[in-house]
Amino acid sequence: MPRQPREQEEGSSREALYRAPALDKGLDILELLASRSDALTRAEIVKELGRGASEIYRMLERLVARGYVYRSAEGDRFALSMKLFVLAQHHPPIRRLTSRAVPLMDRFAEESGQSCHLVMRERDEAVVVAHAAASSDWVFTVRVGTPIDLLTTGSGQLLLAFQDPQAKEELLVRWKDSERATIYAGLEAQLSSYRKAAYRIDESQQIFGVNDISVPILSAERHALAVLTCPHIRRTTSEQPDVERTLVLLQRMAESLSL
Structure with missing residues (x-):
């Protein structure tokens, strides 16, 4: 019988040792749940993995307790939570997104004469992770680290409009019977229109005289990785791109950052 190459033998022995x-x-459980679009029962997980029911039960309970797996409201089905997504935001690929975005944001600020900021979601809110300001003496910017409400901001609403179905289901479970759930239900039609248009323009709900222009940075599955927002202000002393032209510049930047 032919011998395995030495490298393979050493690799096998190291794998067995560690x-x-x-x-x-x-x-195994996390990878299985990640490969399915629907939640699975414990019996289905046991069958798919070919392991004992008791060991799967114990592991599932720990994953639920640590927040990596979400248990359905009925209690008999399991799916991935958003915790891995949150952890991934601290991973180099996310930092690469901001490092790619910042030079483009600086160029946008110079061309448009407006500031812009990059917003990413974290569970039930979002946060500003990068911003750029024009060189004008009069600018409006949002500081990095500023928390962004999902329901009352252009960035937040666009993140909701382009969230994946599992994230939406988890959000509705967490907000069940709360005032936020009621507000969210009232926004459903608007969110659908934002998704169809692939942008949002509206008066700022925080600052008078500002029109928020928001566009999503999308994954290959057309879910929002982040949102770019320009708080557009009109100046009386200079000619700069209007809202429509600013939207085009913002969309061009978002397209170059999308997957």
Whole structure:
């Protein structure tokens, strides 16, 4: 019988030496749930993974307790939570998005004479992760680190409009029977129109005299990775791009950053 190459033998021996069965079970569950668009019952998970019901039960309970897996309202189905997504925001690929975005945002600010900021979602709110301001003496900017409400801001509403179905389901469960759930229900028609248009323009709900222009940065599945927002202000002393032209510049930037 032919011998395995030495590299393969060493790799196999290292794998056997450093095995962590409990970790493997947890990762198997996460990978299985990540591959499915619908939630699975415990029995379905046991069958798919070919493991004992008791060990899957214990691992699922720990994953639910740590927030990596979401249990359905009925209690008999399991799906991935958004925790891995939140962790991924601190991962280099997310930092690469901001590093790619900042030079483009600076160019946009110079061309439009307006400021802009980049917003990313984190669970039930969002946060400004980058911004750029024009060189004009009179500008309006939003500071990096500013928390952004999902329901009452252009950035937040566009993030909601382009959220994936699982994120929406989890959000509605967390907001069930709350005032936020009622507000969200009242926004459904607007969010649908934003999704069809792929942008949002409206008066700022925080500052008088400002029109918020927001466009999404999309994943390959057309879910929002982030949102670019320009708080557009009109000046009386200079000629600069109007709202429509500013929207075109913002869309061009978002397209170059989308996957």
